[in-house]
Amino acid sequence: MAAMRFTDAELPLHIADRLAGLPAVRAVALGGSRAAGTHRPDSDWDFAVYYRGGFDPADLRALGWPGEVSELGGWGGGVFNGGAWLTVDGRRVDVHYRDLADVEHHLAEARAGRFRIENLLFHLAGVPTYIVVAELAGNRVLHGSLPRPDYPPALRERAPGAWWSRAELTLSYARTNFAPRGAALECAGAAARACHETAHAVLAARGEWVTNEKRLLDRSGLRLVDPLVAAMTPDAAALTGALDRIAEILGAAAPE
Structure with a gap:
């Protein structure tokens, strides 16, 4: 197995820099257990790309990281509108697509006390549409700026x-x-x-x-x-x- 080029401290910055260079991307955030500091050594790395306007998954594929890159809406649509499962420098990396217009809509809905519950794989009870707001509250922004909302x-x-x-x-x-x-x-x-x-x-x-x-x-x-x-x-x-x-x-x- 080839030696890893990046330490765990360097890897998220390297990935964020590459993702931030994609057209339409306005911000990149690290999420999941890596952002919360509750990860295990073998935990994967979760990133979200926040874009405005036309994001093209082909641009993500062009970065050359091996793995699967879905189209927009490729994960069944709804609040989870697609993403990628990749391997970067020997680590498992997930990338979620986040349309800023959609995120801003769900933030406004959450502040008004409104939400829907959608079916989603790996969620027994379904996923609330305010999950994208929860991500804003817990993610670590690596590029750009994003709101960090309190619980409405x-x-x-x-x-x-x-x-x-x-x-x-x-x-x-x-x-x-x-x-x-x-x-x-x-x-x-x-x-x-x-x-x-x-x-x-x-x-x-x-x-x-x-x-x-x-x-x-x-x-x-x-x-x-x-x-x-x-x-x-x-x-x-x-x-x-x-x-x-x-x-x-x-x-x-x-x-x-």
Whole structure:
């Protein structure tokens, strides 16, 4: 394996310099665990390119880094409108596309307490559209300038109820439709989703930003549901009892 040319301190500056030179890019930020200082030695590197106007992924491909570069909207559209999985100097590097017009829209919506929840891979409960605002709050800007918003009071007021309502409905549906048939897998899946929805509610009530679900249950104190899910068996009465107990735990944790 070839020796790495850049230290961990030098690498983000090297990458940001190359990304900042792409047409339409106005800012580059380092995100994820690397920005938060919670990374492991093998953690990947997450970057966001904030552009205004026409960004062309072909310009990113032309940098010559091996990997996969999606088109705009290539990750299913919505709030995550595409990006790239690359290898740079022997490290795994993710690049997310961030249209500044779209980011500014979601920032204004969050300040008004409005958001949507979209389906997205790797997010059991879905992803709130204010995730791009959460990124602004937690990312480390390496090139250009970006706002660093506080958690909006209106979002803190409205988001917890929206998330908790989804959790209640998720569990209620499972109790009515899955538990009576002894469908343990479906009940376990519903419990996992409801726990993540409740965790979003808990953290929103605290005014804490969420950018992924990796530590969501730990941050919200909901890991105690694990044994109940692990003990689920294809028995209708036992499943109903487990879902009722999970509903009690989540209800006690949920904001009033």
